[in-house]
Amino acid sequence: MTTENIETLPDPERMIEGLRDTGYKFNTAIADIIDNSIAAKATYVDLQIVMDIRDNIRVSIADNGEGMDRAGILNAMTYGSQRRSDPSSLGKFGLGLKTASTAFSRVLSVVSRPSGSAPALQATWDLGHVAKHGWHVQLTDEVDPEALDHLNQIAPAHSGTVVLWTRVDRLIKPYAQPGGNAAQNALNKIVKSLRDHVGMVFQRFLDPDDTRAANVEIRINDEKVHGWDPFCTGVADKVGDQTVDLETPEGRKAHFIFRAYILPRKEEFETDHAFKKSRLGNEAQGMYIYRENRLIQEATWLGMYTKEPHGSLLRVEFSFTHELDEVFDIDFKKSQISLNEDLWIALRDQFLTAPRREANKRYRQGRKAETGKKAQGAHDSSNRTIAAKEGALDNTTISEPDPKTGAAELTNAQGSFRIKINFGTAQRPGEVHVQTVDSLDDGALFEPTIIDGHKAVRINTSHPYYGKVYIPNLAQGVTVQGMDSLLWGLCLAELSTVSESTADHFEQMRYEVSRILRKLVEDLPDPELDDVAG
CATH class of the missing domain: 3.30.565.10 (Histidine kinase-like ATPase, C-terminal domain)
Structure with a gap:
């Protein structure tokens, strides 16, 4: 040969x-x-x-x-x-x-x-x-x-x-x-x-x-050129800081650094300049990967998660030195790394779990407060419309609640009996038929209530249906009135037909409707609150 x-x-x-x-x-x-x-x-x-x-x-x-x-x-x-x-x-x-x-x-x-x-x-x-x-x-x-x-x-x-x-x-x-x-x-x-x-x-x-x-x-x-700090370390909260030891193919010891930061919400920045400098937004969330103090890959979850608004406050530092080039399979453009399956799973299921949970919680807290602000006054036209028709539609009476038991006597076509129902007062002038609140028992979307003697509906602004369906349409008065009228009508119908034997069934139905609506809207996008008229 x-x-x-x-x-x-x-x-x-x-x-x-x-x-x-x-x-x-x-x-x-x-x-x-x-x-x-x-x-x-x-x-x-x-x-x-x-x-x-x-x-x-x-x-x-x-x-x-x-x-x-x-x-x-x-x-x-x-x-x-x-x-x-x-x-x-x-x-x-x-x-x-x-x-x-x-x-x-x-x-x-x-x-x-x-x-x-x-x-x-x-x-x-x-x-x-x-x-x-x-x-x-x-x-x-x-x-x-x-x-x-x-x-x-x-x-x-x-x-x-x-x-x-x-x-x-x-x-x-x-x-x-x-x-x-x-x-x-x-x-x-x-x-x-x-x-x-x-x-x-x-x-x-x-x-x-x-x-x-x-x-x-x-x-x-x-x-x-001025440096840009993606972690806003002067104002962000560090919620994770770990040094992780690894072994190189040659058997030497090396390590990478993992630090997680949660940025303030928009309203928590002291100035507009600081907020704009943060570049806060959905696309900027993720890991920022550094080799020898030089950023090689930014705002990535390496396929672990999709970018969705609930994680927009979280940014993670991932730093390593040249000793781990082969371990992380760095490409010749020094623009990305590849992790082995064990480390990838560990990052996803261990290192990032707590920071993601906390970032999600803080995002929702801010979202909840901002949604409540947007809801102020958005239902005024609904209250006026319902007030004009209330007398012709309401055929029930209800007494003041017993101060000891909290129960009130309701009289409708089924007869007279005692029920438990929330009594409240208007938070704004004329807000006696549709009232927004930031929470309801068991996360329900709505419930019947009595406000200043009027049959009313309380709507939960923390429910995903409100955030994803109501909020984008707050500037559309007819749409909001239509949805409000539907919920108020359901509550009035409940009070008109409920009896002692069916009260629990109506309550259960509201919770079930709320659960179904939560599932139906979970894939809808969260609207940008800055773009919503409030």
Whole structure:
């Protein structure tokens, strides 16, 4: 048997064009470039993303890090470059610089110098050049003058590096009239999104008071980026804090940190600015996963739960170091992790159970109070309508309750007998037929009552039917009157036909109706209370 070792090199053009489609998003790509700057111990990173009058975009990322000599720059431009000496480096697989850059540009250049006195060198991957001449990077000491100016501004007489993207063809769509506002507006939105993303991903590096990571200043188009703390640690409640030990495939001990935070409800923030800064909302709930103090995955439950409003106050920190890269199967874009089944189940069923329960409770408490506020005055028209028809419809009489037993004498078509029924007073002028309360026994939706001598219905605003059916329609007066009239009519019919032998049956029917309605509306969305007229 003959065995040959034959080297089969990939077609340069097909390979380098294919690597453009690795799934990078612009924000993720730029974050990968910043990773390299931080790995090079930069304290200042400056991004310039500009467009000329022909809509040509130029992205220049300069830092004052350690810089590279000839061997270093060639290694950096190699696909699958040599491992860094520091295993905790944010740059991990030796692919990010190239794949992130060419995902959006057809020409990637790196300009670098190892010291302030050394000449700068430039290495370039030009996809067109590769297609014509093969798998060759272009190296020159004749560097791009604008890139050199950028380097000198950020790292004067100092080592540093500039990553330059030109012929950017995958960032914004082409516009029929170059130089117009449409393309610039599109780019402005992209830059704003990037600024928010960088502030979130590198928050621990950007916050000078955070001692977990080295301090780095980052500017985008001359505007300083400020870190965004997803946990609002100054005002949120920490409801879980655990350090969990794991074993690496090599048998070494490592650990990850799990911390759960419950954010304040909207009305509990002291200022509108603090509330807006929190980005409180359904989509921002979940785990925020950090590798070496750099956020790699945000607002995810890793498939454990669906995002629904009751969990919107809960955010969880999940932090680990490079020792657990293989355990968590981190991808080459450093954008997500994968947990083994045992750990996934432990997080879902043990670590997160109590925080989720508490977050749900606090959300419901706030929802209950806000729903009660929205209900104020929403039933006034119903009270007026029923008052006008009450005399023609009511054929029962009821006495004042006995102060000792609480029972009152009811007279209807079935005769006279004593029943127990709640007596109350109007909480608002004219509120004597339909009254909202924040709870009823056994979670019932409604019950008959007597308010200032009038037959009335009390409606439970904590019942899901009220929150999901009434609340979205509070501005629709006819709809609210229709639902109120139905419930008041059911209560009046009960008082008109009830007897001592059937009283328990009517009560049980109300509880059963309330249970059925609770199940029927459980999959309906919770309305946004801010959008509801109240």
